[in-house]
Amino acid sequence: MTTRILPAVGDADAARSVTTLLGQLPDAEPAGPVGDSTSLIDTLARLAAESVDELPEVVLVHERIGPVPALELIREVALRFPAVGVVLVTSDASPGLYSAAMDSGARGLVGLPLSYEELAQRVQAAAGWSAGVRRHLGPGGDVFTGPGGTVVTVSGAKGGVGTTLTAVQLALAARAGGMTVALADLDLQSGDVASYLDVQFRRSIVDLAGIQDISPRVLQDAVYVHETGVGLLLAPGEGERGEEVTDRSVRQIVSALRNRYEVVVVDCGSCMNGANAAAIEMADTTLLVTTPDVVAVRAAKRMVKLWDRLQIRKAEETVTVLNRYTRNTEIQPPLIERITATRVSRIVIPANFKELQALVDAGRMQDLEAKSTVKQALWGLAGELGLVKSSEAPRKQGRLKSDRGALGIRRRS
Template identity: 35%
Template sequence: MTRVIIGMEGENLVADLMSILDEMDGYDVRAVAKSPSELLDLLGRLEPEIVFVHDSLGIEPISQTIRDIIARRPSAAVLQVSHSRTSDVVIKAMEDGARGVVAYPFAYEDVSNRVLAATDWTQHMEAVLAGAAMANTSRGTVLAVVGAKGGVGTTTIAAHMAHDHLVKNPGAKVCLIDVDIEKGDVGAIFEVRQSVSIADVAKVSGDLSPTAVNDAVIHHASGVNLLLAPLDVRDADFVTPAALRSIVALLRREFDLVIADGGGHVSPAQAAMIELAGECLVVTTPDVLSVRAMRRRMIAWESLGVREEAAFKVLVNKTDSSSLFPASAVEKLTTAEVLETKIPSSPRVLEASMNDRDPRAVTEVAWWRLIEQVRDEVGLGSSEGGSRGSKPARRRRGRARGRASTSTPQAPATAAEPPSAAEPTPTDPGPAQPAPASTPPPRVASESGAVAMETAGILPATVLLILIAWQVGVTGFSFLYAGHASAEAARAYSVTGSTSEAAEAAREAVPSVLRDRLSVSAHGDTVSVTVPIPKGSGEVTGLPTELTSTRTVVSER
């Protein structure tokens, strides 16, 4: 989608131009500026490919405005809007740096031809500038980690990602900067004392040098370089978006990876950091308040023109299998890409690092495997092992096919309360360095013991219910044959008058299993047949062990 900015005061002209651009596919008007200063400010924040500027915008000459636009964004194609397009106007506009002149009243054919030509030019220019930048300077990767709200684990995730990247890539230069200007906790997590901060660097951002930045950066014993938030909240005013752009631009030349902790509340510094970062990771927890706050922040960032919601990546932290709000529900509530890796609630695992104020105190291999998977999914995978680097691409392709499966394969859980029976729970941390990526994870405890104990508890009750059901069925079976046997015995006795003949007839009327203890007795005009119930659980359940059926005899002698 080609980004377009319009610098024009007349609302009718703006509406006419936007209606034509709406008819053309692939063009998105990001903003409309009413003055040259507003236009230049939007230019730095939105980075458009095409800029329409009216020749009567502001009190400055249109020539100066076009030159300012080209100086700030050389790859942008400027189209001058004028009441007429004479040869003199076109030549003067081209000399100033514009790519064409559009006359009003607007005509679709005229506007579309100028816009298509400008699009081709800006694409070619961006490719040329990108090639020159790659040839002349190496640029590090910038990752912004921001929180849906406070307390979701943003600083912990950012700090541990920086440390893990350095462990897996020993030769890399990693810098962690704290852009949560008012409430930054990076210094507390690493327990460092500071004399300078990002605010001190921002004060000299107009004349910034590598020496000034290196003097403010603290080299921690773990190898991570830290640029911390100011101790005095009053210094936060110095950290402006313009200052951050200069600082980040210099850090990208000095470090291979720059991770910014953007905090959990929307601020100008945070918005600027999100705009400057190549990737932005939003940390949230699976609960209503956090997801609601995440959505509100994404809407705010998108309305400010910082970044679209779909361009964010979301990490669900502190998951809990017993929670009423499942972690899988988060991806249904946002158009952003939700990482397949979920971080379970891990207070015991992280307790050592919080107490020692050093990420190296976490020795659980499973925890660092989770952090490595997060890095892989945001594009910071280790240079070693190409197979790991291909996982995020496969995950994205699977998600694009419609998320055919709602179950998410995860690394072994490290939380005190694991998310499922299949996810092992790590043991308590011990005093050791984080294990390298090639070390296989040890076999650790899981919930299988608890499941076995529950099975042992319900097994006797299950067996008892089965025995009772069997005995009830056998009793009904015996009752039916007892009635049949008594009818046959009464018929034989009425004819012969012999008890033995009646007993023989009763035995012939029942299955062999009931014949052994079958007995027949005659009293006057009645015959009784007693049938034994096969032994099962009658003694245990209290059910009868035999049944007697009595029939009246009608003498036929």
């Protein structure tokens, strides 16, 4: 049986060494190495979208992979792609690291410098384990085997640009469109998702922060099921407790949500920290909300450059959403694209706060009328992002009509 092996090695010299040795293993089919954690997850997700059988049997994770630390990367791979056997390549073969690697989901550990015999043994064991899992799952098994749901993060260029409103309406649109949806509030110090949806719930994301392995039952206890059917994972009521939510815990939480829901919308607020940076890095789609004014657009540019410097997200991988748009503003979408080097969404959100104010004050954003131009634009954005399974459900609620111009939805040419 041929064993497909995907090495994830951040160091060029180490990559050559690993690839050379893998090529000597019998019945091995090593793929070209991927150089960072994002490339590894993207590659596995693309293969899993075709079929679980397209996934490699073994993934080798080198200790110097980045930007996500090796053990956290192993945990994410194990959660999202449980039919893949992961082997850690490390210079530290101590019992403590071995235990930590096994707890993270690794199927073996290979010490550095590499030994042919040890590498062959660990790869063979991981491949055998992977084959057993795939036989157990079988075709059409109900155990999670694919890349999971779509994760969309929504960040604000600065405070007050409409980040939470955008996140809430995208989640509502996806739910109305037939998806199972979770909305997580990672604006940890001042999150307002609960206020926008008239929710009082004592549990929050903090309740999941210290848990090593988040089971479906544990996740269910922390998520509030809103009357609309959207699952809400709320920010803590006491802002200072937001410090308990680390980047590591966010990776576990987002992975758990991705495994259970078809769409996960994450409100990241407008302040950067390790927690929301981890979510942005994991996201399939990253939205950056801005308004058409100089201060907000400059803030958007700074945010994009910050993400790039920290290797969180590249500018070309970011979608900027223009809120409070009017035809007469001097700052138009093409200018924002040039300034931020991002892609501006085709649908822009009109400036019409009078439609929203009463519902914002009442905390009933779910009651926004179908004829609202703001709602139509945001639900149209959900369609543009592929967050809607079927066009029928949103259409029944008045999401879109054929005459966009008459309804006030603006599309860029």
